[in-house]
Amino acid sequence: MTGLVIVRPGLLTTVQDLGRRGLASLAVPPSGAADRHSLRLANRLVGNGEDRAGLEATLLGVDVACGTDRWLAVTGAPSPVFVDDRPAAQYAPVFVRAGSVLRIGPAASGLRTYLAVAGGVAVPPVLGSRSTDVMSGLGPAPLTAGAELPLGVPQGGPAPVDLAPPAAIPDHATVRLLPGPRADWFADSPVGRTYTVTGESNRVGVRLDGPALRRTRHDELPSEGMLSGAVQVPPSGLPVILLADHPTTGGYPVVGVVHPDDLWLVAQARPGTLLTFAAARR
Numbered sequence: 001m002t003g004l005v006i007v008r009p010g011l012l013t014t015v016q017d018l019g020r021r022g023l024a025s026l027a028v029p030p031s032g033a034a035d036r037h038s039l040r041l042a043n044r045l046v047g048n049g050e051d052r053a054g055l056e057a058t059l060l061g062v063d064v065a066c067g068t069d070r071w072l073a074v075t076g077a078p079s080p081v082f083v084d085d086r087p088a089a090q091y092a093p094v095f096v097r098a099g100s101v102l103r104i105g106p107a108a109s110g111l112r113t114y115l116a117v118a119g120g121v122a123v124p125p126v127l128g129s130r131s132t133d134v135m136s137g138l139g140p141a142p143l144t145a146g147a148e149l150p151l152g153v154p155q156g157g158p159a160p161v162d163l164a165p166p167a168a169i170p171d172h173a174t175v176r177l178l179p180g181p182r183a184d185w186f187a188d189s190p191v192g193r194t195y196t197v198t199g200e201s202n203r204v205g206v207r208l209d210g211p212a213l214r215r216t217r218h219d220e221l222p223s224e225g226m227l228s229g230a231v232q233v234p235p236s237g238l239p240v241i242l243l244a245d246h247p248t249t250g251g252y253p254v255v256g257v258v259h260p261d262d263l264w265l266v267a268q269a270r271p272g273t274l275l276t277f278a279a280a281r282r
Contacts (some may be wrong), residue, residue, distance in 0.1 A: 004117055004149045007101055008063035013143045014132035015121050016114075017053040023127060024248040030228060031133040034203055034244045034267035035112055038076035041164060042116035045073035045093045047156035052120030053130040055143070057113045059270065061104035062143075064115065066096045070151070071118040071158045074102075077110030077169060077268060091166045093158035110169035110268040119152035135204050135245040167264075171273060175262040176280035180231060182221070182253035187214040190231065190239060190255060190277040199271040203245040205232075206266055208275065212237030213255060223249040229258035229266070241266050 006013065016039060019032020033039035033056055040050040055062060061079055066072070074081050074090045081088045082103040088094045096102050104113055123130050123140050132139040143149075177191055188211070195210035213233050226232075230242045232252040241258060242250075243266065258266055259280045269275060 002067040003151050004121065005065040005067065006062065006143045006145055006147045006149075007065050009143045009145055010057050010060040010062045012058040013062045014056050014134070015053050015123055015140050015143070015149070016056040016131045017129055018051045019131050019244060020127050020129040020138075024225060027248050028127060028138070029133055029136060029245050029248055031129065031131040031138065031244050033114065035076055035114070035264045037167070037264045038112070038114045039116070041091075042073045042075040042114045043120070045075070045091075045159045045161070045164060046071045046116050046118040047154060047158050048116060048118065048120050049155070052116065052152070053123065054114055054116040054121060057104060057115065059111055060106050061113060062115065063101055063103045065101045066098055067148075068098050068151070070096055070154070072096050072102055073116050074104055074113060075166070076113040077107035078166065079107045079113050080105035089163060091164045092162060107270075109171065111270040112268060117151055118154040118158070122150045122152040133245050134202065135247070169265075169268045172276065173265040173269060173273065174276045174278050175265055176259035177231065177256040177277045178259060178280045180254040180256040181224070183255050185215055185217045185253045186233070186255055187216050191279045192277065194274055194276045195239065197269045197271050197273045197275060201271065203243050205243055205246060206241040206269060208239045208241070210238070213239065215253075221251055221253055223251045224254070226250045226254070227257070229260065229263045230254045231256045231258065243267060
């Protein structure tokens with residue numbers, strides 16, 4: 001064993017980097033880490049470039065064994081971290097000896113934790129990215145127990161910090177909304193309204209429950225290009241916020257787009273989280 005071995009895969013653990021950009025015309029979704037801020041930080045903590053691939057674990061964490069001595073860092077949703085049976089810091093570089101197991105427990109709040117390893121996860125890239133796309137099947141499959149991932153060569157030492165201050169993940173988040181291209185198709189605006197994240201959410205989109213938006217136009221809409229953060233409104237009137245693995249086109253009208261700086265809050269919203277939309281200033 002010379003790489004990173006998955007001991008316990010948790011609920012859903014995938015390889016993610018910053019995604020596939022510029023391929024929407026070929027119907028290739030962007031994919032990549034749902035919470036890019038957290039992956040970037042984890043990579044910086046271990047001395048990687050921000051675009052190196054790491055692991056994204058959903059809700060229940062993940063356990064990994066190191067085949068070589070490496071610096072690792074865990075960011076994202078606050079979670080208990082152990083090296084073997086010893087507590088270790090989150091949001092800080094952690095040195096892990098060969099043969100030791102780093103364990104990430106269930107998230108106390110939020111939804112997704114990120115694990116970076118010095119050198120990065122070096123699975124073969126597909127269309128310029130090592131990311132798993134759960135909708136299209138591009139990239140490596142979701143990880144299972146016993147899977148061994150190759151690692152790249154470390155480029156530098158860990159960041160000279162004891163602890164990077166984490167961003168709080170609220171149970172009730174306010175996200176800014178830019179007006180969408182089809183806002184005039186609705187009698188209602190989602191701005192000022194509060195919705196609950198449902199258990200049907202995933203990396204493709206976050207489904208919301210709450211006040212339905214009433215349409216004023218009911219004619220057919222040809223498929224249009226989609227982007228992460230687009231708020232689609234299906235016939236139910238209940239919004240869906242598109243995430244990293246979203247389709248590149250869609251026929252439901254887009255009432256607004258979540259501000260890019262707030263999209264990480266949507267990515268970290270577990271079922272039951274409240275989301276309130278606020279008007280974004282351009």
